Amino acid sequence: MTLRPRRRLLWRGSILVAVVALGAACVAPARTAAAYEGKAADSASSAVSALRTAILAAGLGGADRSFPPTVSVLLSEAEEDADATEAAFSSIQPPDPVSDQIRAELEPMLIKASKRLALLRIAARRADLGALPRLAQPIERLAGKLERFAQEHAA
Amino acid sequence: MKKIFEIFLGILTAFGGFVDIGDLVANSETGARFGMRLAWVVILGVIGIVIYAEMSGRVAALSKRGVFDVVRERLGARWALVNLLASFFINFLTIAAEIGGLALVIELVTGINYLLWVPLLGIAVWVVLWKMKFSIMEKAFGLSGLAMIVTAVALWRLDPGLGNTFSAMRHFGPTPDETWATYGFFAIGLLGAAMTPYEVFFFSSGAVEEHWTKEDLNVNRANVYIGFPLGGLLSLAIMGASATVFAPRGISVSHLSQVGIPVSLTLGKVGLAFLLFGMFAAIFAAAIETSLSAGYTVAQFFGWQWGTFVRPRQAARFHLVVIVSMLGAVLLALTTLDPIKITEYSIVLAAAALPLTYFPILVVANDPTYVGEKTNSKALNAVAFAYLVILLVVAVATIPLMIITRGGA
Secondary structure (H helix, E strand, C coil): CCHHHHHHHHHHHHHHHHHHHHHHCCCCCCCCHHHHHHHHHHHHHHHHHHHHHHHHHHHHHHCCCCCHHHHHHHHHHHHHHHHHHHHHHHCCCCCCHHHHHHHHHHHHHHHHHHHHHHHHHHHHHCCCHHHHHHHHHHHHHHHHHHHHHHHHHCC | CHHHHHHHHHHHHHHHCCCCHHHHHHHHHHHHHHCCCCHHHHHHHHHHHHHHHHHHHHHHHHHCCCHHHHHHHHHCHHHHHHHHHHHHHHHHHHHHHHHHHHHHHHHHHHCCCHHHHHHHHHHHHHHHHHHCCHHHHHHHHHHHHHHHHHHHHHHHHHCCCHHHHHHHHHCCCCCCCCCHHHHHHHHHHHHHHHCCHHHHHHHHHHHHHCCCCHHHHHHHHHHHHHHHHHHHHHHHHHHHHHHHHCHHHCCCCCCHHHHHHHHHHHHHHHHHHHHHHHHHHHHHHHHHHHHHHHHHHHHHHHCCCCCCCCCHHHHHHHHHHHHHHHHHHHHHHHCCCCHHHHHHHHHHHHHHHHHHHHHHHHHHCCCHHHHCCCCCCHHHHHHHHHHHHHHHHHHHHHHHHHHHCCCCC
């Protein structure tokens, strides 16, 4: 093998690795109803994760067991995760009418999750940590609903 | 007495310095998703790093040369260049991950966005590296990293029950809601985090920096045989705490801030303060180690003068590589790429490149030209060879698993 083809091979290899690494992080489109349902279940699970993290953070803040900036960061990140989940799910094209129903059921819950988390984040940034447990109360019910949804629609 | 104290200090330093951003992220994420079902990978990784770090420390102490220097001479420039390119790229990603991780810790304390801290912390790492003596730097940060022991205390307070923990560790395979591919991908990440290549480059070059001789082989053995496994126990404690708090609630860990939750729940603000201090020290140490490793590998490959034991003017090219690597890493961290994602990719790609790092070490540790009569025993070679086979399988499986699981999503 001469030097030039070897270099070309090295370049192609590097490009392949970069494409694979970037591709691995992308959200693929859902071409079938089953794939769409699977993505809906994953989105619901992600939202549950963000909501339950926020519940823990709110509890820590309310009980004075964590530092205010730490609680604020935790809640901001939970909100960002919920927003990202909602945006990613909304961008997926539902392939059939059954998928439309799934979307109609899940999307409002995801939007509600984002709104609830925003309220927590606002209180934390105002250093009103005492209000967090009260604001977090309705979140557990929402997390429970999303968890049931994820279980019902999991592959 | 002085020798015993030195060994004890070395063990504690190795213990406190074992966990870095990669271990924190990999163990927390895995604990949340798989409970303790991947704890065996941590044990496998710790045994692997113990075996190969001991070899690299022995080669450095007896030949008084860094491992990369010896590899280039023993296996030729071509093999060493492939090794250098792979190691340097992964090491570079790791520097960015460590500096980003440091900034995230400061964000947790101040509430100010981590991006503002990235350049300042890059400068802070460089100043410490430039001004502080190697041995003081290594021990100060390694010992401070011990503060992360609060995680083990938190796990004990969470009381998952020793029997339950061991019983969970015995389960091989994914949880019902996860696939074998994801299980394999996370296993690779854990192995990459435990056996990160920079650890052996830094360990062996550090031995030369501290002028180790044949008399220091016991210090070498104590550091790796006791210090590293203790560090591994800390990794398991992080995994255990995450498994106890997050897994039952369906929480997945995707931020460094979440790592502190189990400690806050059990030990409150005091525990969290210890954890944040320990995390900062351990990640700071790792940022220094990875930055130095960038210089070590390049300088040793090209045969330049290297090390902090000589005046900077005498090792100008070594310092230039360190500075340029750090600057590049700071710029990468400033791109707003999530430091946790950079960490995930760095540990998984590190796993893919592990055979390139460890095969040459096995070769030189068996060559009497470099280690005299202290070559590997047959039993050690058998275990080390078995590890190489495992690492080769891991290297082949990494990219396909990354595609199948969409990066462990």
